[in-house]
Amino acid sequence: MVNDYKKYELFGKPMMQRIDLTAPFKFDFPVAEQACFLYVLKGEFQYQVDDEEIGIPTDYALFLNCITSGKQIHNTKLEGNCQIVIVTFYPDILKKIYDRELPSLLQKPKNVISNKSNEKINNDFLIKKYVEGLLFYFENPSLVNEDILILKLKEIVLLLAQSQNADSIQLILSQLFSPTTYSFKQIIEANLFSQLTIEQLAEQNNLSVSSFKREFAKLYNDTPASYIKNKKLEKAAELLLISDERITDIAFDCGFNDLATFTKSFSDKYHSTPTNYRQDRKGK
Template structure:
Protein backbone atom coordinates (compact mmCIF):
# COMPACT_ATOMS: atom_id res chain seq x y z
CA UNK A 1 0.00 0.00 0.00
CA UNK A 2 2.82 2.43 0.81
CA UNK A 3 4.63 1.78 -2.46
CA UNK A 4 4.16 4.12 -5.40
CA UNK A 5 1.29 2.79 -7.50
CA UNK A 6 2.31 1.01 -10.71
CA UNK A 7 -1.19 0.69 -12.08
CA UNK A 8 -4.49 1.90 -10.80
CA UNK A 9 -6.47 -0.77 -9.00
CA UNK A 10 -10.20 -0.26 -9.19
CA UNK A 11 -12.81 -1.62 -6.81
CA UNK A 12 -14.72 -4.02 -9.04
CA UNK A 13 -17.19 -5.31 -6.50
CA UNK A 14 -20.80 -5.19 -7.64
CA UNK A 15 -21.86 -3.63 -4.35
CA UNK A 16 -20.20 -0.27 -3.90
CA UNK A 17 -19.39 0.69 -0.34
CA UNK A 18 -20.28 4.25 0.54
CA UNK A 19 -16.83 5.24 1.74
CA UNK A 20 -17.89 8.74 2.77
CA UNK A 21 -20.28 7.12 5.25
CA UNK A 22 -17.55 4.74 6.51
CA UNK A 23 -15.06 7.56 6.93
CA UNK A 24 -17.68 9.60 8.79
CA UNK A 25 -18.28 6.65 11.14
CA UNK A 26 -14.52 6.25 11.57
CA UNK A 27 -14.22 9.89 12.65
CA UNK A 28 -17.16 9.49 15.03
CA UNK A 29 -15.34 6.48 16.51
CA UNK A 30 -12.23 8.63 17.03
CA UNK A 31 -14.27 11.15 18.99
CA UNK A 32 -14.85 8.47 21.62
CA UNK A 33 -11.09 8.34 22.25
CA UNK A 34 -10.83 12.13 22.42
CA UNK A 35 -13.53 12.07 25.09
CA UNK A 36 -11.82 9.15 26.92
CA UNK A 37 -8.07 9.63 26.38
CA UNK A 38 -7.17 7.23 29.18
CA UNK A 39 -8.47 4.35 27.03
CA UNK A 40 -6.08 4.96 24.15
CA UNK A 41 -2.84 3.03 23.82
CA UNK A 42 -0.27 2.40 21.10
CA UNK A 43 -1.99 -0.76 19.83
CA UNK A 44 -5.26 1.10 19.32
CA UNK A 45 -3.46 3.97 17.58
CA UNK A 46 -1.76 1.56 15.16
CA UNK A 47 -5.08 -0.15 14.48
CA UNK A 48 -6.86 3.19 13.85
CA UNK A 49 -4.12 4.31 11.43
CA UNK A 50 -4.39 1.01 9.54
CA UNK A 51 -8.16 1.39 9.46
CA UNK A 52 -8.11 4.87 7.91
CA UNK A 53 -5.48 3.83 5.37
CA UNK A 54 -7.67 0.90 4.34
CA UNK A 55 -10.77 3.10 4.11
CA UNK A 56 -8.96 5.74 2.07
CA UNK A 57 -7.47 3.12 -0.24
CA UNK A 58 -10.99 2.05 -1.19
CA UNK A 59 -12.19 5.50 -2.25
CA UNK A 60 -12.43 6.80 -5.80
CA UNK A 61 -9.20 8.70 -5.17
CA UNK A 62 -7.25 5.60 -4.10
CA UNK A 63 -4.43 6.21 -6.59
CA UNK A 64 -3.87 9.75 -5.25
CA UNK A 65 -4.12 8.50 -1.66
CA UNK A 66 -1.54 5.80 -2.38
CA UNK A 67 0.84 8.34 -3.89
CA UNK A 68 0.44 10.68 -0.89
CA UNK A 69 1.01 7.84 1.57
CA UNK A 70 4.09 6.62 -0.29
CA UNK A 71 5.54 10.13 -0.02
CA UNK A 72 4.61 10.45 3.67
CA UNK A 73 6.22 7.17 4.60
CA UNK A 74 9.35 7.43 2.50
CA UNK A 75 12.05 5.35 4.24
CA UNK A 76 14.66 8.10 3.80
CA UNK A 77 12.34 10.72 5.29
CA UNK A 78 11.37 8.37 8.11
CA UNK A 79 15.02 7.71 9.02
CA UNK A 80 15.82 11.44 8.80
CA UNK A 81 12.94 12.24 11.18
CA UNK A 82 13.97 9.44 13.55
CA UNK A 83 17.48 10.84 13.85
CA UNK A 84 16.17 14.37 14.47
CA UNK A 85 13.58 13.28 17.05
CA UNK A 86 16.08 11.04 18.85
CA UNK A 87 18.52 13.93 19.25
CA UNK A 88 16.18 16.88 19.89
CA UNK A 89 17.30 17.32 23.48
CA UNK A 90 20.95 16.45 23.05
CA UNK A 91 23.84 18.85 22.63
CA UNK A 92 24.56 17.72 19.04
CA UNK A 93 25.50 20.44 16.61
CA UNK A 94 23.93 20.87 13.17
CA UNK A 95 27.17 19.47 11.70
CA UNK A 96 26.87 16.33 13.83
CA UNK A 97 23.19 15.87 12.91
CA UNK A 98 24.11 16.26 9.24
CA UNK A 99 26.85 13.67 9.64
CA UNK A 100 24.43 11.21 11.31
CA UNK A 101 22.17 11.61 8.27
CA UNK A 102 25.13 11.15 5.89
CA UNK A 103 24.56 14.60 4.41
CA UNK A 104 26.60 17.74 4.01
CA UNK A 105 25.50 20.63 6.23
CA UNK A 106 23.90 22.48 3.32
CA UNK A 107 22.05 19.35 2.10
CA UNK A 108 20.96 18.64 5.67
CA UNK A 109 19.54 22.16 6.05
CA UNK A 110 17.69 21.88 2.71
CA UNK A 111 16.23 18.49 3.64
CA UNK A 112 15.32 19.75 7.10
CA UNK A 113 13.51 22.79 5.67
CA UNK A 114 11.66 20.56 3.19
CA UNK A 115 10.41 18.19 5.92
CA UNK A 116 9.87 20.55 8.87
CA UNK A 117 9.31 23.86 7.04
CA UNK A 118 11.71 25.60 9.44
CA UNK A 119 15.41 25.94 10.09
CA UNK A 120 17.03 23.29 12.30
CA UNK A 121 17.96 25.86 14.97
CA UNK A 122 14.44 27.35 15.20
CA UNK A 123 12.69 23.97 15.19
CA UNK A 124 14.96 22.38 17.79
CA UNK A 125 14.82 25.43 20.08
CA UNK A 126 11.00 25.50 19.82
CA UNK A 127 10.75 21.80 20.70
CA UNK A 128 13.09 22.25 23.67
CA UNK A 129 11.01 25.17 24.95
CA UNK A 130 7.74 23.22 24.48
CA UNK A 131 9.16 20.34 26.50
CA UNK A 132 10.35 22.76 29.19
CA UNK A 133 6.89 24.37 29.38
CA UNK A 134 5.32 20.95 29.79
CA UNK A 135 7.82 19.93 32.48
CA UNK A 136 7.23 23.17 34.36
CA UNK A 137 3.56 22.21 34.64
CA UNK A 138 3.83 18.50 35.41
CA UNK A 139 6.99 18.15 37.47
CA UNK A 140 8.44 19.49 40.68
CA UNK A 141 11.96 19.65 39.23
CA UNK A 142 13.94 22.81 39.79
CA UNK A 143 13.93 25.16 36.82
CA UNK A 144 17.68 24.69 36.43
CA UNK A 145 17.23 20.91 36.11
CA UNK A 146 14.45 21.36 33.55
CA UNK A 147 16.65 23.69 31.52
CA UNK A 148 19.49 21.15 31.45
CA UNK A 149 17.12 18.22 30.78
CA UNK A 150 15.77 20.09 27.75
CA UNK A 151 19.23 20.61 26.28
CA UNK A 152 20.01 24.13 27.47
CA UNK A 153 23.48 24.42 28.99
CA UNK A 154 22.99 27.91 30.40
CA UNK A 155 20.14 28.93 32.74
CA UNK A 156 20.27 32.58 31.64
CA UNK A 157 19.93 31.58 27.97
CA UNK A 158 17.03 29.26 28.85
CA UNK A 159 15.21 31.95 30.84
CA UNK A 160 15.73 34.52 28.08
CA UNK A 161 14.53 32.11 25.36
CA UNK A 162 11.55 30.91 27.42
CA UNK A 163 10.50 34.47 28.27
CA UNK A 164 10.81 35.48 24.64
CA UNK A 165 8.60 32.62 23.43
CA UNK A 166 5.96 32.64 26.19
CA UNK A 167 6.15 36.31 27.28
CA UNK A 168 6.61 35.22 30.89
CA UNK A 169 9.45 33.86 33.02
CA UNK A 170 9.59 30.11 33.68
CA UNK A 171 8.82 30.76 37.37
CA UNK A 172 5.67 32.77 36.61
CA UNK A 173 4.61 30.25 33.96
CA UNK A 174 4.77 27.49 36.55
CA UNK A 175 2.83 29.53 39.12
CA UNK A 176 0.00 30.65 36.79
CA UNK A 177 -0.07 28.20 33.87
CA UNK A 178 -3.68 28.87 32.80
CA UNK A 179 -2.89 32.52 32.13
CA UNK A 180 -0.32 31.64 29.47
CA UNK A 181 -1.74 28.68 27.54
Protein backbone atom coordinates in the same frame (compact mmCIF):
# COMPACT_ATOMS: atom_id res chain seq x y z
CA MET B 1 41.44 17.07 17.34
CA VAL B 2 42.21 14.67 14.46
CA ASN B 3 45.93 14.65 13.60
CA ASP B 4 45.93 11.86 11.03
CA TYR B 5 43.27 9.79 9.33
CA LYS B 6 43.56 6.92 6.85
CA LYS B 7 40.92 4.55 5.54
CA TYR B 8 40.32 1.72 3.09
CA GLU B 9 36.90 1.12 1.58
CA LEU B 10 35.29 -2.18 0.67
CA PHE B 11 32.40 -2.06 -1.82
CA GLY B 12 32.24 1.73 -1.41
CA LYS B 13 32.06 1.78 2.42
CA PRO B 14 34.84 2.51 4.97
CA MET B 15 36.01 -0.84 6.32
CA MET B 16 39.41 -0.17 7.89
CA GLN B 17 40.31 3.16 9.51
CA ARG B 18 43.27 4.44 11.49
CA ILE B 19 42.78 7.63 13.47
CA ASP B 20 45.30 9.65 15.45
CA LEU B 21 43.59 12.02 17.92
CA THR B 22 44.88 14.61 20.39
CA ALA B 23 42.96 15.08 23.66
CA PRO B 24 40.57 16.59 24.41
CA PHE B 25 38.47 15.03 21.64
CA LYS B 26 35.12 13.45 20.83
CA PHE B 27 34.35 11.17 17.92
CA ASP B 28 30.75 10.49 16.87
CA PHE B 29 29.33 7.50 15.04
CA PRO B 30 26.40 7.99 12.66
CA VAL B 31 23.14 6.16 13.26
CA ALA B 32 23.52 3.31 10.78
CA GLU B 33 23.20 -0.42 10.24
CA GLN B 34 26.75 -1.22 11.25
CA ALA B 35 28.95 -2.40 14.09
CA CYS B 36 32.47 -1.22 14.83
CA PHE B 37 35.52 -2.85 16.38
CA LEU B 38 37.70 -0.11 17.90
CA TYR B 39 41.20 -1.08 19.02
CA VAL B 40 43.39 1.33 21.01
CA LEU B 41 46.97 1.36 19.78
CA LYS B 42 48.04 4.20 22.06
CA GLY B 43 46.41 6.28 24.80
CA GLU B 44 42.80 5.72 25.83
CA PHE B 45 39.23 6.83 25.26
CA GLN B 46 35.96 6.73 27.20
CA TYR B 47 32.53 5.57 26.14
CA GLN B 48 29.34 6.59 27.96
CA VAL B 49 26.70 3.90 28.53
CA ASP B 50 23.64 5.26 30.35
CA ASP B 51 25.09 6.47 33.68
CA GLU B 52 28.30 4.44 33.38
CA GLU B 53 31.49 5.57 31.68
CA ILE B 54 33.68 2.79 30.29
CA GLY B 55 37.40 3.40 29.83
CA ILE B 56 39.19 1.67 26.95
CA PRO B 57 43.01 1.78 27.48
CA THR B 58 45.91 0.77 25.22
CA ASP B 59 45.65 -2.77 23.73
CA TYR B 60 41.98 -3.04 24.69
CA ALA B 61 39.06 -2.78 22.29
CA LEU B 62 35.39 -1.80 22.17
CA PHE B 63 32.84 -3.60 20.02
CA LEU B 64 29.96 -1.26 19.33
CA ASN B 65 26.55 -1.49 17.66
CA CYS B 66 25.77 1.83 15.95
CA ILE B 67 22.08 1.19 15.19
CA THR B 68 20.92 3.42 18.06
CA SER B 69 21.76 7.11 18.28
CA GLY B 70 24.17 8.91 20.55
CA LYS B 71 27.24 6.75 20.05
CA GLN B 72 30.35 8.75 20.88
CA ILE B 73 33.82 8.09 22.22
CA HIS B 74 35.71 10.90 23.93
CA ASN B 75 38.68 11.90 26.04
CA THR B 76 38.39 15.02 28.19
CA LYS B 77 42.04 15.22 29.22
CA LEU B 78 43.90 18.40 28.32
CA GLU B 79 46.74 16.57 26.58
CA GLY B 80 47.81 13.20 25.24
CA ASN B 81 47.47 11.26 22.00
CA CYS B 82 45.10 8.41 21.22
CA GLN B 83 45.58 6.15 18.20
CA ILE B 84 42.70 3.91 17.19
CA VAL B 85 42.15 1.29 14.51
CA ILE B 86 38.52 0.71 13.49
CA VAL B 87 37.11 -2.23 11.55
CA THR B 88 33.48 -1.74 10.49
CA PHE B 89 30.90 -4.49 9.97
CA TYR B 90 28.03 -3.86 7.53
CA PRO B 91 25.27 -6.49 7.21
CA ASP B 92 25.05 -6.17 3.41
CA ILE B 93 28.81 -6.63 3.01
CA LEU B 94 28.89 -9.57 5.43
CA LYS B 95 26.10 -11.26 3.47
CA LYS B 96 27.99 -10.63 0.25
CA ILE B 97 31.31 -12.09 1.36
CA TYR B 98 29.66 -15.11 3.01
CA ASP B 99 27.54 -15.98 -0.02
CA ARG B 100 26.54 -19.48 1.14
CA GLU B 101 26.05 -19.37 4.90
CA LEU B 102 26.86 -16.85 7.60
CA PRO B 103 29.37 -18.09 10.20
CA SER B 104 28.03 -18.86 13.67
CA LEU B 105 29.19 -15.49 15.06
CA LEU B 106 26.81 -13.72 12.66
CA GLN B 107 23.81 -15.95 13.31
CA LYS B 108 21.12 -15.16 15.85
CA PRO B 109 21.82 -16.67 19.29
CA LYS B 110 19.40 -19.36 20.42
CA ASN B 111 18.79 -17.56 23.70
CA VAL B 112 18.57 -13.79 23.39
CA ILE B 113 18.66 -12.47 26.94
CA SER B 114 19.34 -8.78 26.35
CA ASN B 115 19.69 -6.06 23.73
CA LYS B 116 23.33 -5.44 24.67
CA SER B 117 24.90 -2.90 22.31
CA ASN B 118 28.56 -2.76 23.40
CA GLU B 119 31.30 -5.02 24.69
CA LYS B 120 34.74 -4.18 26.12
CA ILE B 121 37.36 -6.62 24.84
CA ASN B 122 40.26 -7.21 27.20
CA ASN B 123 43.88 -7.46 26.09
CA ASP B 124 43.87 -10.40 23.64
CA PHE B 125 47.16 -11.62 22.14
CA LEU B 126 45.72 -12.89 18.82
CA ILE B 127 43.66 -9.74 18.27
CA LYS B 128 46.72 -7.61 19.02
CA LYS B 129 48.68 -9.52 16.35
CA TYR B 130 45.79 -9.05 13.93
CA VAL B 131 45.84 -5.28 14.46
CA GLU B 132 49.62 -5.20 13.98
CA GLY B 133 48.97 -6.90 10.62
CA LEU B 134 46.49 -4.18 9.69
CA LEU B 135 49.08 -1.51 10.42
CA PHE B 136 51.35 -3.10 7.82
CA TYR B 137 48.71 -2.40 5.17
CA PHE B 138 48.24 1.19 6.33
CA GLU B 139 51.97 1.67 5.78
CA ASN B 140 51.89 -0.14 2.42
CA PRO B 141 48.72 1.02 0.64
CA SER B 142 49.88 -0.30 -2.74
CA LEU B 143 49.38 -3.84 -1.42
CA VAL B 144 45.73 -3.30 -0.48
CA ASN B 145 43.00 -4.64 -2.76
CA GLU B 146 39.47 -6.00 -2.48
CA ASP B 147 40.63 -9.58 -1.83
CA ILE B 148 42.93 -8.47 1.01
CA LEU B 149 40.15 -6.46 2.67
CA ILE B 150 37.71 -9.39 2.46
CA LEU B 151 40.37 -11.68 3.91
CA LYS B 152 41.07 -9.29 6.84
CA LEU B 153 37.34 -8.92 7.55
CA LYS B 154 36.86 -12.70 7.64
CA GLU B 155 39.96 -13.03 9.83
CA ILE B 156 38.64 -10.69 12.53
CA VAL B 157 35.29 -12.50 12.49
CA LEU B 158 37.14 -15.78 13.18
CA LEU B 159 39.25 -14.24 15.96
CA LEU B 160 36.26 -12.63 17.67
CA ALA B 161 34.39 -15.96 17.50
CA GLN B 162 37.25 -17.57 19.45
CA SER B 163 37.56 -14.78 22.03
CA GLN B 164 36.12 -14.87 25.54
CA ASN B 165 33.70 -12.13 24.44
CA ALA B 166 32.21 -14.23 21.62
CA ASP B 167 28.70 -14.56 23.10
CA SER B 168 28.26 -10.82 23.60
CA ILE B 169 29.72 -10.02 20.18
CA GLN B 170 27.38 -12.55 18.55
CA LEU B 171 24.44 -10.86 20.25
CA ILE B 172 25.53 -7.42 19.00
CA LEU B 173 26.20 -8.58 15.43
CA SER B 174 22.92 -10.50 15.20
CA GLN B 175 21.06 -7.22 15.79
CA LEU B 176 22.42 -5.93 12.47
CA PHE B 177 20.39 -8.48 10.56
CA SER B 178 17.04 -7.33 11.96
CA PRO B 179 15.76 -4.82 9.42
CA THR B 180 15.84 -1.38 11.05
CA THR B 181 15.92 1.68 8.85
CA TYR B 182 16.26 5.06 10.50
CA SER B 183 14.64 7.86 8.56
CA PHE B 184 15.73 11.50 8.60
CA LYS B 185 12.79 12.36 10.89
CA GLN B 186 13.54 9.50 13.32
CA ILE B 187 17.10 10.71 13.76
CA ILE B 188 15.93 14.28 14.36
CA GLU B 189 13.25 13.22 16.86
CA ALA B 190 15.73 10.97 18.70
CA ASN B 191 18.11 13.90 19.20
CA LEU B 192 15.70 16.78 19.83
CA PHE B 193 16.71 17.23 23.45
CA SER B 194 20.40 16.44 23.07
CA GLN B 195 23.12 19.05 22.79
CA LEU B 196 24.21 17.97 19.31
CA THR B 197 25.16 20.78 16.95
CA ILE B 198 23.65 21.19 13.46
CA GLU B 199 26.94 19.86 12.07
CA GLN B 200 26.67 16.73 14.22
CA LEU B 201 23.03 16.17 13.23
CA ALA B 202 24.03 16.47 9.58
CA GLU B 203 26.75 13.89 10.16
CA GLN B 204 24.25 11.55 11.85
CA ASN B 205 22.26 11.69 8.59
CA ASN B 206 25.38 11.27 6.45
CA LEU B 207 24.73 14.66 4.80
CA SER B 208 26.67 17.87 4.37
CA VAL B 209 25.40 20.79 6.46
CA SER B 210 23.91 22.53 3.41
CA SER B 211 22.14 19.35 2.22
CA PHE B 212 20.91 18.70 5.76
CA LYS B 213 19.40 22.19 6.02
CA ARG B 214 17.67 21.83 2.65
CA GLU B 215 16.20 18.45 3.59
CA PHE B 216 15.14 19.79 6.98
CA ALA B 217 13.36 22.78 5.42
CA LYS B 218 11.46 20.49 3.02
CA LEU B 219 10.21 18.25 5.84
CA TYR B 220 9.62 20.78 8.62
CA ASN B 221 9.14 24.08 6.77
CA ASP B 222 11.54 25.68 9.26
CA THR B 223 15.24 25.99 9.96
CA PRO B 224 16.86 23.32 12.16
CA ALA B 225 17.86 25.84 14.84
CA SER B 226 14.40 27.40 15.08
CA TYR B 227 12.48 24.11 15.03
CA ILE B 228 14.69 22.36 17.58
CA LYS B 229 14.72 25.35 19.93
CA ASN B 230 10.91 25.57 19.82
CA LYS B 231 10.56 21.87 20.55
CA LYS B 232 12.91 22.17 23.51
CA LEU B 233 10.94 25.13 24.87
CA GLU B 234 7.61 23.34 24.40
CA LYS B 235 8.98 20.35 26.31
CA ALA B 236 10.25 22.66 29.05
CA ALA B 237 6.86 24.35 29.33
CA GLU B 238 5.21 20.95 29.70
CA LEU B 239 7.67 19.84 32.39
CA LEU B 240 7.18 23.06 34.33
CA LEU B 241 3.51 22.21 34.71
CA ILE B 242 3.55 18.44 35.22
CA SER B 243 6.64 18.07 37.39
CA ASP B 244 8.23 19.63 40.46
CA GLU B 245 11.75 19.47 39.02
CA ARG B 246 14.00 22.45 39.61
CA ILE B 247 14.01 24.90 36.70
CA THR B 248 17.76 24.41 36.28
CA ASP B 249 17.27 20.65 35.91
CA ILE B 250 14.47 21.14 33.39
CA ALA B 251 16.70 23.44 31.34
CA PHE B 252 19.45 20.82 31.15
CA ASP B 253 16.97 17.97 30.53
CA CYS B 254 15.69 19.88 27.51
CA GLY B 255 19.14 20.40 26.04
CA PHE B 256 20.04 23.93 27.18
CA ASN B 257 23.62 24.53 28.27
CA ASP B 258 22.89 27.16 30.90
CA LEU B 259 19.99 28.65 32.83
CA ALA B 260 20.44 32.21 31.52
CA THR B 261 20.08 31.15 27.88
CA PHE B 262 17.08 29.01 28.73
CA THR B 263 15.35 31.79 30.69
CA LYS B 264 15.82 34.34 27.90
CA SER B 265 14.63 31.95 25.18
CA PHE B 266 11.65 30.87 27.27
CA SER B 267 10.68 34.47 28.06
CA ASP B 268 10.91 35.44 24.37
CA LYS B 269 8.54 32.63 23.37
CA TYR B 270 6.05 32.67 26.26
CA HIS B 271 6.38 36.31 27.41
CA SER B 272 6.95 35.05 30.93
CA THR B 273 9.87 33.73 32.94
CA PRO B 274 9.87 29.97 33.66
CA THR B 275 9.16 30.67 37.34
CA ASN B 276 6.19 32.93 36.62
CA TYR B 277 4.90 30.57 33.92
CA ARG B 278 4.81 27.71 36.43
CA GLN B 279 3.26 29.82 39.21
CA ASP B 280 0.61 31.46 37.04
CA ARG B 281 -0.63 28.28 35.38
CA LYS B 282 -0.40 25.99 38.40
CA GLY B 283 -2.32 28.56 40.41
CA LYS B 284 -5.31 28.41 38.05
